[in-house]
Amino acid sequence: MSQAERKKKPTGYDKYVNWKLFAIPLGLLILLLAIPTPRSMLDVGVEYAFGPAYVQQFFGRELFQRNTADLEQWQMQAVRMMETSLQKSSFGKAAFLKRGEKWCKENNITSSKEHLDRVMAFVREIPEAEFRALNDRAFTLLTEELSFDGLKDTEKAAASKAGFRVQAAVGIVLFVVFCFITEAIPLPMVAFCVGIIALCTGIVDRNNVASLYWSDATWFIMGSLMFAAAFVKTGVDKRIAMMMFGRLRNADVKWVTLVIIVVISPLTMFMSDHALAAMFLPIGIVLYTLSTTASGREDPELAKMLMITIAMACNLGGSLAPSGAARNIIMMNYAEDMFGISMGFAQWCLYCVPFLLFLIPVSWVVINLRFKPSIRNMSSALAVVKEEVNRTGGRWTREQKISLVIFLVMLFTWITEKNLLVQWTGIRFGLGALAVMGALAYILSGVVNWRDYQTKVDWGVVWLYAGAIIFGRVLVDTGGAYWIARSILSLTVPLGLGAGLGLLLSGNVITALITQIMADGPACAAVGPVTLAMAGIVHPGTAMIPFTAMGTAIASSFAYCLVIGTPPNAIVYASGYLESRDYLRVGIILWVTNMVGLTILASTYWRWLGWSGLASF
Amino acid sequence: METEKQRPLPRGVVRISREAERKFFFYATLVMFVVWVVTELYGG
Secondary structure, eight states: OOHHHHHHOOSSSSEEEEHHHHHHHHHHHHHHHHSOOOHHHHHHHHHHHHHHHHHHHHHHHHHHSSOGGGOOHHHHHHHHHHHHHHHTTOOOHHHHHTOOHHHHHHTTOOOOHHHHHHHHHHHHHSOHHHHHHHHHHHHHIIIIIOOSTTSOHHHHHHHHHHHHHHHHHHHHHHHHHHHHHHOSSOHHHHHHHHHHHHHHTTSSOHHHHHHHHSOHHHHHHHHHHHHHHHHHHHTHHHHHHHHHHTTOSSOBHHHHHHHHHHHHHHHTTTSOHHHHHHHHHHHHHHHHHHHHHHHTSOOHHHHHHHHHHHHHHHHHSTTTSGGGOHHHHHHHHHHHHHHOOOOOHHHHHHHHGGGHHHHHHHHHHHHHHHOOOSOOBOHHHHHHHHHHHHTTTTOOOHHHHHHHHHHHHHHHHHHHTTTHHHHHHSOOOOHHHHHHHHHHHHHHTTSSOHHHHHHHSOHHHHHHHHHHHHHHHHHHHHTHHHHHHHHHHHHHGGGTOSSHHHHHHHHHHHHHHHTTTSOHHHHHHHHHHHHHHHHHHHSTTBTHHHHHHHHHHHHTTOOOSSTTSSHHHHHHHTTSOOOHHHHHHHHHHHHHHHHHHHHHHIIIIIHHHOBTTBBOO | OHHHHHSOOOTTEEEEOHHHHHHHHHHHHHHHHHHHHHHHHHOO
16 A cells, blocks of 8 residues: 555545455465364374373273273262363372362362262372372373374274364464454454354354354453443543643653553553553543544544554553453462462562563553654643533533443442452352443433444444454364464474573463464463473472463563454454554564563562572572 | 545455444344344254
8 A cells, every 4th residue: 555545544444355365364274274184283183182081081090990981970070170180280189189169160070069078088098199190191191192193993083173173273373363464354354254264164063153252251342342432422531531631741642652551551450451441442532533633634643553552551561460360360370270389469469560660661662663643742632622621611511420430330340240249249240241231321321322332332343352252262172272382382492492591481482472362361271281381390399380370471461463362452443543553563562572571570580589488490 | 534435446355334344243243142142042
């Protein structure tokens, strides 16, 4: 596209389908599906399809001298619990003895108190070393002895199918990444394609497709875009903008972006990044629209800069405190479950919060270097905001008050939905259902009507993130994510990155690459056991293990490059000002700088602090 | 927006307006919701 054409196109307002360009990812996908399944994918397929049954059979014979079909119920529960622990790379007896009914339920293991008590009494009798050796042998069986060639002929057909599912998942990755970078078709259409390809390749069946699209995260994005629409309609966005920027003496865009980053990024340590992105999206839009009204010209670069600043600021702090995101808790649980290393809230903050002092200035500088808007002074826009706010005599209107109250109630329920709200109601609502309830409350209170939602909400973005969810599930369930992690690891080890800081770096790189194409929580859940298991094998009983847990959690927040990487990226895309390449403009640089920063942090500050009770590595 | 509509597009490229896209996905969301409810109630 020429410079003149680029200027004409206000970016994102209209979408294009470029059939010639679209033929490339489609051709690549068909080609990848047509070639014979590579051996490494077949092995992963075998591990996923037959691993659980073989390992259960192994435990059944070793512990009870029986085949699984002949086991009593409590024995079957013991075998299933041991197999599930192995899947999570948890080999220790102490960790096993902490399992409860809740853990069994979370892992779909049928359990009763009586059976669980018998299981625990039985395991207590096994000597620690014997328990560990048993798990080690099962692990060797799973990862080394179990291979495609070793299967019976009747099993090979099912294994080939499982291998093909890995192949299809990797094919979908190529297809999606190509479509997202080139925008050959509108991005939400890619979400459609993911579901259709997954259905056609047998990864999901027709009964599950619709439910996969309707996850809690999808509901959350839908609800939060609805309340953003309510903010815009009532003018609350302008009031918040005034609170944030009203006292700014020099309203140059560089200081405006700094304020956005400084306000948002520490909040992400305690609040959901989705909620913050949805809250700040209308503020970004109002700043841009009023800047263009005041100057009398369009400046797409300014719109992109503001939107990207909001998205990146939302991605900075989430991993620096355990309360920032579920991925931190996932990694803390892994560290405790696999190695018995307990990591406290304050301990996590002590190691990770200082990283924000690096992230804030670096992100601000990179954004300001990569975006050069022609409208730089935003004081006239802020003057318009002030004028509009003062039009009502500076007082809050009834609609604004209702809007704010509903939002504050929603915010309270989002923060307390895991604990306080569950205690009060006995129901775990989830962020998504609460957001949709809030959106309904806006309608019932008369603040907005249904037509506002239909016209003001970018429904394509709801689909976009629904597609990202289904994509992540496909990668995890088929073993595609595991295959990608294993492949990258096998490439990095010969480069000397198999021990010490190199190992930490390679684990972080794997996580930070995978998080670009799937949500950060599932990325941690999929990659965490791999990186931690490597750390445990190479540096057992050292500080490397908690460092890897924290490193993996932080690296999973480096989802700067693609719109599907994380909800804030998708939410600001709803503004309509961004093209997918805009994420790459800052994303690639931030990815590299922050990866370097994280490595420096680990090699200096973390090493200097050490880890209480663990040797250095 | 007006100038953009008048500009001829290269062969093989189709324009979808923002309004058309929103309307399409709005109805797609409703349809998917109905499909989800139906499969939850009657699915295998």
